[in-house]
Amino acid sequence: MNAVISAHNLSKKYGKQYAVNHVDLEIKPGRIVGLIGPNGAGKTTLLKAILGLTPFEGELRVLGLDPSSNRDELMEQISFIADVAVLPGWIKVWQTLDVVAGIHSNFNRDKCLGFLSKTKIGMQKKVKELSKGMIAQLHLALVMSIDAKFLVLDEPTLGLDILYRKTFYTNLLNYYFDEGKTIIITTHQVEEIEHILTDLIFIREGKIVLDSSMEEVSRDYIELMTSAENATAARALQPLNETTSFGKHIFLFSDIPQSSLKELGETRTPNVADLFVAIMGENQ
């Protein structure tokens, strides 16, 4: 199958500063990709270019279409939630259903009503009367009822409490995702989504610093937990990163055979958050 996104030499400048700096990227269908980076790394700009919301330099194809010139056509097949609570405040809940049904040909109203019936959202309520978490639920219900090939979520759970965040991702995985669909998510709460991701992209200062599948990550990166005595030996193996906690030294290694670490201490696959800190901290 063709790539959902293929970008070559994609750049976007604000003034003299590159927000996205000559990025090459390829995302295959049926993946759930986490796009992770610190604030101001260019995540949102990259997504805006993909959604045709901003002009860019370089080559970019989304579902085989050019987002800057074929935006309307593209939006038939893409859904996106950019930021929490961007539903207009004046609209009533039932009206959002009518609006989306009127504009989107592949919107399933019954499905949406089904999702909403599991929440406390009243159909006659105005969006501005709902809590932030409810707005996110409503938006997700709308988006999940649209049969789109590609879903873009930009910080969809920012500022929501843990219960809402958990249900959000559980629903997404259980009722929306299948092989024909692709999801790209940016978030700060990496630990909460790492178990649903299939691919991981780290972005820093407009450049992609890591682009691999979760299998590759667990194959290529090893975390070693060891005592102070073995720390010097571990340091000699050139770890990416070193931290200490509870008197233990924790080292992160890449591309190193697990056997060479075994005798130094306990090894395990690092979690995404640790990996993020290690890679982002590198060369800084």
Add this chain to the structure above:
Amino acid sequence: MVREYWENKGAFRNTPIILGLITIGFMLMGITVQTQFDHNDFTFREGLRFLATQPEDLRGMYVTQSMMALSSFFISIMSIVTFFYLLGALYDDRKDKSILFWKSLPASDTLTIASKLFSAMFVIPLMFWATLIVTQIVLMIIGMLMIWNADQSAWGLLFGPAQPLKAWGIVIAGWLANSIWMLPLYGWLLLVSVKAPKVPMLFAILPPILLSILQAWIGFLQNFKMPESAVGVIKDWLVNSPAILAGGMHENSTGETTISVSLGVSLDSGFDHAPTLTNMVTRLVSMEMLYGLLVAAAFLSLTLWFRRRATDS
């Protein structure tokens, strides 16, 4: 399209209804004041007796003319509603970030702008017009009751010879012609709405004023005379509107001067201000209209260009 109605239900539907109620309220207040001073409706009866001596077509004209005159009250409020609607049309959703939601739907920006323009040009006038008709029917019923109360035949005296359909027809024709006439201004407002970083009102009003000051200054430097300014052009444009805006003196084709409602405000003689369909059409096929449409087209294409690039920030 439906979005426009829902979003602006307050302005589109409630404003004309309130306006109608105010008008009816004014009439009732007038009646109350009048009966305070005139317990036996003496003046009223006298007036009616005087009316009865007038020729029938003149009596009919009084009613028809005052019906048209009342519409100028409605269109002045309607213009304010339209002004703010267009200023907010492409601004509010940028401000509350919901533009990101609208842009996530497969509706083209051309369609978005077209539906907003359509609302301003047709939906608002038609809703105001419908309320105007209802208001006037209520006023007529009250009037009839009053006249019957004074033992006169309301129908024979006033409303029989009146031509309400003609009045309503001329009013809506004028308003729709006005929608086309106003396109350059609507285009300007949408352009401001799509681009203004904040306070679109300021951005809508300041440029023509600054431009006028600049023009006046340059003109003054050149020949110590005040040239035609941008504000002046806008003023001329408004007073030549093909909708009924004011009363005025008209010289008809036979040279007689009559007092009646007028199209626009008869301040300049560039156009005939008598309220006829021909005069409306004359404006719509004039050179001015052609220039106006060119300006409107320029503003609207710029608006579209900016809207394509608009996001929340």
